[in-house]
Amino acid sequence: MQPQGLLIVISAPSGAGKTTLCRGLTQRFPALQESISYTTRQPRPGEVDGVDYHFVPEEAFRQMVAEHAFIEWAEVHGNLYGTALATIEEARRSGVDILLDIDCQGAKTLKQRGVEGLFVFVLPPSLAELRRRLESRSSDEREVIERRIVRATEEIREARWYDYIVINDRLDEAQELLSAIVTASRATTGRMLGQVAKMFDI
């Protein structure tokens, strides 16, 4: 009996290091499949369509909304982001673990809809450090940074309903902790019981 695929939902304020941590996680667990979200925002330098996001025009996005193709979607900083329902269903069916890197709003919708998953919130060690990290990103303007800081303070309040909180102070330690959370989640009794029942004929 193969267990259902595990949905690993990771959220963080912008600048907390979530993207780097997620990349580290897929390197550590090659079988882990990244869910690719849909968005109407413009690609940043280096971002690739179909790899980082499915970059779609707003009209196409609205069409998918109308067709209930998204399990969650939201507007963030004036852009639309959505997770396709098909992605989640595929994980459930195929037994493949899926990594879903979405913002708090999106994650909350999944939680409220009763979608089973491992919800992890990544935090910077402080707001001062978050500001420093955002400022070192050449792509963001001052106004954008201020908006992100305000938003971060709002988002951090959402941490309370996640399953796990990872503080990304030293990247290697945060990476190790995140890996431990994923490893441990594969040994929960809910995931193991089918296999154990078969092994020991109980």
Added chain:
Amino acid sequence: MQPQGLLIVISAPSGAGKTTLCRGLTQRFPALQESISYTTRQPRPGEVDGVDYHFVPEEAFRQMVAEHAFIEWAEVHGNLYGTALATIEEARRSGVDILLDIDCQGAKTLKQRGVEGLFVFVLPPSLAELRRRLESRSSDEREVIERRIVRATEEIREARWYDYIVINDRLDEAQELLSAIVTASRATTGRMLGQVAKMFDI
């Protein structure tokens, strides 16, 4: 705000490798404190009083039972084993994580009494391998081995209400998994929220 100490409860059929795994865990996490159970059984060669167990005469044990000094106690293979209530209370208060290596009966009593903890069940990869391991222990006689095998098949059914199941096939992998479970348990939101609230003034 210091989080309460975590109680890590580990059970396994005799011969599954629990003692070795627990020793590995305390080496990996030096701050983890082993709870020392009380028992009326005779020390095995190499076992030390106050380290492996508190070895006490049956009369002293019965006296502790009468004084409600045990949060759980049970008779196993004709010997009495008990966990002192003080051990658990100390963990809660001091914020020290405590490792409790007890059998299914004892663990079930804790669970039924609503004691909060991380309940982990260690399994051998098969009953055949369990038999092989028990037979290679020079200290056990054939009759004892048969009794342990019968008991193991009963105990394995109890795995279903534990939080995690670790199959000890390759020791290094099982050790790694057990470490991940302990590491992850320290990042649960319940444990982190006090610290996060303080850090971000939320």
